[in-house]
Amino acid sequence: MTDLAKGDRTHARILDEAVELASINGLGALTIGPLAERLGLSKSGLFAHFRSKEALQVETLDRVAARFRDFVTEPVRTEPDKTRRLAVFFERWIAWLDRSGLSGGCPILAAAIEFDDVPGPVRDAAARHFGELHRLIVRFARAARPHGDVDAIAASVSGLAMSHLVRMRLLGEHRARAVTMRAFGALLAGA
């Protein structure tokens, strides 16, 4: 293996651990010291990969977004019936929140709320990823309901995913998934 390839592999390993930590404690608590300790690396070694805490946090969000695309967005593109893509997307999104392989919640959703008032690169990254997600939902909503109020549908759909997360993870509501899917069905039927 070349040194470059080895460096890339280490970089990826650090980011995977960073995603895991961020999903549990939130992105704000993700700093270079504790992450280095967890990985058994030196702080200076980690600094060679990420020049700052902010750069680490931004790359961690980008990594989560890439995983989200693989797990949620890409499979939706294979659905041939465009009017069904919103429903397939939502089902994948809830599956992502329930069992994406992350121990904690979705770091992008968490960052969207944690960093909304903290100007800087992390907020910008959260806004970029969340904005992209929102535009995607609007597009799927337009295909599902060409004559519907697509902005209102998109607002309700993304909200339902957030409320699912809180009812499932914080309130421990056993029927969270069933209730969420019924609410989604009602939302589409009424739209």
Add this chain to the structure above:
Amino acid sequence: MTDLAKGDRTHARILDEAVELASINGLGALTIGPLAERLGLSKSGLFAHFRSKEALQVETLDRVAARFRDFVTEPVRTEPDKTRRLAVFFERWIAWLDRSGLSGGCPILAAAIEFDDVPGPVRDAAARHFGELHRLIVRFARAARPHGDVDAIAASVSGLAMSHLVRMRLLGEHRARAVTMRAFGALLAGA
């Protein structure tokens, strides 16, 4: 003024500042040191009021919840038509998120997502307040739609408030409020 009353007043002043800080940086970033500095008090002085960071965070959440009750919940009780209470509540909730006097977002919503994976007293307090809010919405939904799927309505309503927060504060969507209110109208019409 008695010493006791003076102590109470200081306690309240500390909590108001803590609410403000938590609304901007999140509850996780609320620690005794920076808060003492901001208030021009000694750390040991602050420790006399709150024995730990967790106790400070829990009391801060309780304070936010009390303000939420004053601003959102209490006015709803004066609405004589019980079927209208869900709509009045939602309108107050959105007003709270838009201009509650807090510089940042709602610390209870933020804590609900930030602390869902961190067992301890702060998570317990967030779950208690959020659970109470959720049961209240279910009650209003039952009055508004006695034959409707009240759990699904409550899930959609609380989600819509969360999505409003993100669209308004993070994405800076100018029409956020208008879209949110249209989505709420569609939700009730379809329920």
